[in-house]
Amino acid sequence: MMMLRSPKRLLMLRMPHRTQIVRNARPVFPLMTDEEVKRAASELSEFLDCEPERFIFLMRTVPRIRRKTPELLLGVAKNLTTYYSKDTIVRYAQILEKDWYTIQQRRFMLEEMGVPFVRLSHVTFFPYVMSRTIPELKRMKEMIPPKENVVLNVLTKIPNCPSSFCERVQKVLSPAITEGLPLINIWKTIVMEYLSHWMPNENLSFLERRPSVHEQSLRILYMKMNLLTNLFSAGNSIIKEFGMLVGDAFNMQAVVDRVHELATHPFEQIVRKEPRILLTNVDRLCEVESILKDYQITPDHVWCCPRIYLFHPDDLRKRFKELSEVLSIRLISRIKLATFLLLLLQSRKFFLLRGDVQMLYQVTKGLRHPVHRLNNESMGKYNCLVVLKIINSRFSLSKDKKADLRQKLGDHRAGTWSKADIFEAADFLIDEIGFSTEQILSSPALLLYSVKTLREGWRTLTQMDYVKEIRNTTDWQKSNLASQMLHYEIENDPNLALMEFNDEAMEKLSCSIDVSPSSIQPANLEKIDF
Incomplete structure (x- = not known):
């Protein structure tokens, strides 16, 4: 026979679940x-x-x-x-x-409900207090005075509370209804009505399943919503970033004040580009600023890529160290925009967001071709047809193959390559890797990479576990799939993409490209997912 549990026992079983939800919103x-x-x-x-x-x-x-x-x-x-x-x-x-912000929230909520003196026991056993009804709380010692109207007391504690909102809440939560409701249900109703007042055109039903949204002081929620609505033009932006509704309001205000002091660009532009910056600890933000200052990167350059503020300082130092192995420190301070982009793409293990692969394509497509041009100025400029002639002189292509290659090389027509470079790449692919002519022509863009990049790309590819398994069970290396996988690996691995650069070329490039904030058009930056 199944044993029945008392209501108090059921409450104690539910408490850890609620606590878990709230705690997960904080760093663990x-x-x-x-x-x-x-x-x-x-x-x-x-x-x-x-x-x-x-x-x-x-x-x-x-x-x-x-x-x-x-x-x-x-x-x-x-x-x-x-x-x-x-x-x-x-x-x-x-x-x-509990963290101090949660303790403050509990104290403020109890004060707003009319508790004359909030004891530490009330704060400690806050979930139990919120599970009681108003008549039960009025019978408890030093909780709510017997003649106190809890709903009215809460409404009077909200700053600049509009009369229309008060009337609607009092109509929904009449004394006859609130008598038998647990306090948490009453509070949840008031919070949801308050959010609806701030965002009247939004569907907020999904927030009803978020205890971390309901368990907030209305005074702090007012401060938070006032801040967010000044930064975002529409409520949809706030709802999209759910963490904003449960973030530390005092820290958010400190972040706004700090960034306002540093950057000359409007903070609204920065936060709309990267809303999560509001959830960054302000002390960590100052530490990140110090690291950037060591590399002569000013806050005015950060506005185009504000995700840099989200990095942990230790992670940021590590990335700069790895970046300095590719580019000299002198060049890092000169190529501001390229620095941020390459920094974000420096290593596969640092990928944070799915937009990184798209960004890699945009950055390497924009920087690799000028670098090739600077490295091969004496060789002259080659278009797609010239490159095709070079490949034809090496492999003797048929008419159909020429048409196929012309289509495959279409994305690379902006680059310049010498005949010697292409022949050297072909010799490496055939002699050292063992690719056939058919395999190379299935991915002709491989001929446009340096031998150093091809060698490292092949080494990286063959060390992958699933590739080792394929090589042991099939004759994979002789198929077109092998050359296609090598091409994909080079295109999508930031370490391999950076091997196409060198300090001399990047120094020439930094002199020819204006990367000041005034030269960077926001319309162009919006096309890239920073």
């Missing part, structure tokens, strides 16, 4: 090691005047606390002392698992 750190646990317990006990064993036991019984760093735990404890005594914090030490 790896579990602290035993040494870090001891250090955190020692620092907390010294600050709160208690035994370290108390916190060691707490971290064993509440493992979620170990996902914080010792610095974060101590920071939350210091902030809590502005409202509560140290003894109270030690008694309800499990609250340390």
Whole structure:
């Protein structure tokens, strides 16, 4: 026979699920090691005047606390002392698992509901409080005064609350309806009505399944929506970026103030190009600025590629280090736009968004041809037909093959290549890799790459696990698929694409291309997914 659970037991079973949803909106750190646990317990006990064993036991019984760093735990404890005594914090030490922004949200929500004095126990057991009905809360000691109108009290705490919104909420949440509803349902209704007031033309039904949206202070939500509507012209932009509705409003305002100080371009242009910049920690943003300054890259150059602000500082340093192995530091500071694009495409393992492959095609298509032209000025300019004649002199093509190759080389007609380069590439493909004439002609663009790029591309391709498996079971290397895969690998691997560049050519290129912000047209940049 199935055992029935009490309502309180069911509530306790649901609480971790709700907590999990809210926590996933925040950065998740790896579990602290035993040494870090001891250090955190020692620092907390010294600050709160208690035994370290108390916190060691707490971290064993509440493992979620170990996902914080010792610095974060101590920071939350210091902030809590502005409202509560140290003894109270030690008694309800499990609250340390929450970040300070979540604790602030809970305090503000309880104050807006009419709780005269918000105790730390109320904040700690906030999910339980929100699951109670208004009559139950009025019977609890020091919660809501018996004659208090909760809905009306919430509405009076909203800054610049319009009368039409108040009338609609009071009509939907009449006293007869709210008597039997849990407080979380009442709060959810008010929040959804408030969002509908800000975005009247949007379908917000999907937000009803997002607890992290509902569990927000209305005062903070007002501050957040006021900020977002000033940056975005339409509510659709806000809804598209769901994280904006649950982000830290104080940090978002700090980011706006910081970027306003740095860049001369309107912040609206930057945030519309990369909305997630609002969710970046402002301290991390300052660290990224310092790294860019070391490479003589000013904030005015960042506006064309604001995704650079989303990078972790350690990751950014690593990318600059790898980039400096391809281009000299002197050139990095001169080719501003190319620097950002190449930086984003430096390594396959750093791919963050699906637009990177498209960006690689756009960048290499725009930069590779001028580099080839600079490297081969003495050879003269070749169009598609001249390249075709060179290939014909090497492979003796039929009429049908010439027409097929002319179509395949159409994308490369802007480039210039010498006869010696094409013959050298053909000899490498035939003698060292073992490709047949038919295989080469199925992907003739391979003849337009340097031998260095072809050799590295083939080495990279043959080291892939699935290619090793194919080579062991079939005669894959003699098929046209092998040459086509090699061409695809070179075109889509940033490391291989960068091998077509050299410092001398890039230095000449930097002198001939104007990459100042005034020369970069936003209409052209919109075509590329930065």
